[in-house]
Each structure stands twice: as structure tokens, then as C-alpha cells.
Amino acid sequence: MPDGTYFLTRYDDCLSVYRGTKTWSSDKKLDFRPNFAASLLYEHHTTSLVFNDPPYHARVRKLLAPAFTPRALRVLQHRIENLVNRLLEAAAEKGEIDLISDFASAIPVQLIGDMLGIPRDERGPLRGWSLAILGALEPVLSRQQFETGVAAVAEFKDYLDNIISNRLRTRHNDPAEILSKLIEASDYVAQVDDGERLSKLELIHNCIFLLNAGHETTTNLIGNAVDLLIRHPDAMHDLREHPDVVETAVEEFLRMESSNQLGNRRAVKDTVLGGIAITAGSYVHICIGAANRDPEQFADPDRLDIRRQPNRHLAFGTGIHACAGMSLARMEAQVALSRLLRRFGCIEPSGSPVRGGRARFRGFTSYPVRLSA
Numbered sequence: 001m002p003d004g005t006y007f008l009t010r011y012d013d014c015l016s017v018y019r020g021t022k023t024w025s026s027d028k029k030l031d032f033r034p035n036f037a038a039s040l041l042y043e044h045h046t047t048s049l050v051f052n053d054p055p056y057h058a059r060v061r062k063l064l065a066p067a068f069t070p071r072a073l074r075v076l077q078h079r080i081e082n083l084v085n086r087l088l089e090a091a092a093e094k095g096e097i098d099l100i101s102d103f104a105s106a107i108p109v110q111l112i113g114d115m116l117g118i119p120r121d122e123r124g125p126l127r128g129w130s131l132a133i134l135g136a137l138e139p140v141l142s143r144q145q146f147e148t149g150v151a152a153v154a155e156f157k158d159y160l161d162n163i164i165s166n167r168l169r170t171r172h173n174d175p176a177e178i179l180s181k182l183i184e185a186s187d188y189v190a191q192v193d194d195g196e197r198l199s200k201l202e203l204i205h206n207c208i209f210l211l212n213a214g215h216e217t218t219t220n221l222i223g224n225a226v227d228l229l230i231r232h233p234d235a236m237h238d239l240r241e242h243p244d245v246v247e248t249a250v251e252e253f254l255r256m257e258s259s260n261q262l263g264n265r266r267a268v269k270d271t272v273l274g275g276i277a278i279t280a281g282s283y284v285h286i287c288i289g290a291a292n293r294d295p296e297q298f299a300d301p302d303r304l305d306i307r308r309q310p311n312r313h314l315a316f317g318t319g320i321h322a323c324a325g326m327s328l329a330r331m332e333a334q335v336a337l338s339r340l341l342r343r344f345g346c347i348e349p350s351g352s353p354v355r356g357g358r359a360r361f362r363g364f365t366s367y368p369v370r371l372s373a
């Protein structure tokens with residue numbers, strides 16, 4: 001790239017960077033300085049586990065793990081089904097909805113709201129905060145994006161601090177909530193420091209990250225999937241007739257229209273990648289979108305094949321930072337899509353869809369659809 005960074009588009013090169021944890025660092029303390037200076041955006045993004053290396057990364061990841069075990073997900077499956085049914089009933093009454101705000105985004109916001117113990121009637125600002133904080137990760141940042149992002153971190157931090165203080169005052173502890181587990185493992189509950197605990201700031205920023213990580217990505221997966229089906233009526237018909245292929249179909253939607261298009265790493269030592277010598281300190285952009293359409297890895301990569309197997313796409317990354325919420329995201333998309341198709345025999349655009357226009361996250365901000373039995 002003109003600025004001396006490298007842009008990786010081959011599957012094998014992306015895979016090798018994801019796996020080479022000893023060579024490639026996720027720590028962004030250096031990289032976020034120019035855009036974020038000493039702002040709250042800097043504090044937030046450099047404290048979340050995804051932009052850190054072990055041992056801090058491993059410590060947080062271990063604490064999050066109980067929220068994503070098969071048992072925890074089984075409990076959530078019920079909630080997802082009920083939520084999707086409610087949204088579909090409301091959609092049926094209206095006949096015409098915005099696929100993104102009335103359906104795709106409502107699912108992850110409610111679920112993560114549950115995981116973080118945020119009362120239902122207080123979830124209104126979550127989507128806006130999350131979009132503002134992630135929007136600040138765009139490669140080129142406007143003054144307005146920066147200021148909205150900083151304000152969102154400040155408000156979200158205050159909000160979570162209040163929720164946690166209330167929890168401690170009322171001694172409310174719900175073992176099904178990740179928030180309760182994290183509080184127990186943090187300095188909010190005074191304990192001797194055993195090196196495993198989270199500071200208050202670490203706890204708050206990783207909760208904020210959970211919402212951000214799971215919200216826009218899942219919204220985009222559901223929105224992009226319906227868009228793909230609308231653009232491929234044969235596949236829509238096929239999936240409607242054969243709902244049992246929904247698992248491979250969701251993998252194909254993830255591959256073809258990956259919600260998260262870019263990741264980054266910095267070389268901590270000299271190395272060779274794809275036959276090119278790369279010096280320590282070099283910065284690479286992992287282009288997930290391109291890797292997932294690499295013809296060396298995927299036969300006929302631009303063709304939508306809802307039964308594609310194998311399908312080792314990189315939509316969730318891989319290696320030690322592989323998406324912690326991938327099973328949850330898959331479950332949300334499978335339930336949402338199969339029930340949407342079952343409920344409505346006709347799903348068609350009723351206006352022009354609007355793309356988010358971001359480099360890092362691929363999806364729509366609005367997608368009007370007409371639904372009928």
C-alpha cells in the first residue's frame with residue numbers, strides 16, 4: 001500500500017497471519033494513537049480483548065467463556081425463538097417493514113441486552129452507541145465520527161457503572177448473565193489481586209465490546225443473507241423447500257457477504273509471507289472479504305451455493321482471537337432466516353436498500369421489504 005502497509009487478499013496468507021500469534025500482534029496501543037489520541041475511544045479500544053495479546057487477552061477470554069458454552073447457548077435458543085416469533089408477528093401486522101431496524105438489528109440487541117442484564121426498557125440507546133463506537137474504527141475518521149464515538153463511550157461507561165453499582169447494592173446475582181459472572185471476577189467485588197481479576201475499567205470496556213462485537217456483525221449477517229436470497233430467487237426457493245440446509249446456507253452467506261471485512265495485525269519480528277519478506281513493525285490488513293472468495297480455496301467463489309461443503313471461510317477469523325460468539329451468531333441467523341421463510345411465502349423489496357458505506361463492516365442501514373403469506 002502507498003503508506004507501507006500490506007493488504008492481504010489470498011486465503012492462505014490471511015490464514016497464516018491469524019495463526020501466527022508469535023509473529024503477528026493484535027495489540028493496537030501504537031496504531032490507535034494517531035486517530036484517537038488520549039481519548040475515551042483510545043481507552044475503550046485498547047482495553048477490549050480483541051485488540052490485545054496474551055496474557056491479558058487470555059485472561060479476559062477465559063472469563064467470557066462461560067457465556068458461550070453449549071449449555072448457555074441452549075438457554076438462549078429459546079429466547080431467540082420467542083423473540084423472532086414476536087418480531088415476525090409484528091411484521092405480519094404491518095405487511096411492510098425495514099428489514100434492518102425492525103428485524104435484523106432487534107435480535108442481537110435484545111440478546112446481548114439479556115446477557116448484560118440491561119433492562120428491556122433501557123435498550124433504546126444501545127444500537128446508536130455501538131454504531132458510533134465501531135464507526136470510529138474506519139480507516140479514515142472524520143471529526144464528527146470521532147466526537148460521536150467519544151460521547152458514546154462516555155455515556156455507555158456511565159450507564160454500565162450505574163447498572164453494576166445497582167447490582168452490588170441490591171445483591172442481585174443472576175448466574176445466567178455474563179455480567180454477574182464478570183462482576184464476581186472484578187475489582188467491583190473487593191478481593192486480593194490474584195492476577196486473574198479484571199479492573200473496573202477492564203470489566204466495563206469488555207462489556208461494551210461484547211455489545212459492539214455481537215451487534216452490528218449479526219445484524220449485517222441477517223440483512224446480507226436476506227439480500228442474497230432476494231437476489232437469488234432459486235436459492236430462496238430451495239431453502240424454503242429444504243429448511244434442513246439452513247446450516248450450510250448460513251455458512252455460505254457468511255462467506256459471500258462477510259459482515260466483518262477487515263482485520264489487522266502488526267509483525268513483531270521479521271518474517272516471510274506469501275514469498276514476500278516483511279520486516280518487524282509492518283502493519284497488515286487481513287481482507288476477509290477477499291480471502292472468502294479466493295478461487296484457490298473455494299471453487300467458483302462468486303457463485304452462491306447454499307449447500308457448499310467444505311466451506312472453511314474466515315468470516316469469524318481463526319486462531320486465538322477467533323470469534324467467541326460464532327455459535328451464538330450462527331444460531332441467531334439460522335432461527336431468524338428459517339422462521340422468516342416459513343412465515344412469509346413472499347419477501348420482496350418495497351424501496352431502495354441503503355448500504356452502510358463502511359470499509360470494515362459490510363451491511364445495510366436500511367432495507368424496506370414487503371412481506372406476505
Ligand code: HEM
Pocket residue numbers: 026049050051061064112210213214215217218221258259260263264314315316317318320321322323324325326328329
Ligand atoms: C455474524 C456475526 C459475527 C461476525 C462476522 C464476527 C466476526 C468476528 C471476527 C472476524 C473476530 C476476530 C477479530 C480478530 O481476530 O481480529 C471476532 C472476535 C470476537 N467476537 Fe465476533 N463476530 C460475530 C458475532 C459475534 C457475537 C454474537 C459475539 C458475542 C455476543 C461476538 C463476540 C466476539 C468476541 C468476544 C471476539 C473477540 C475474541 C478474541 O479476541 O479472543 N461476535 N468476531
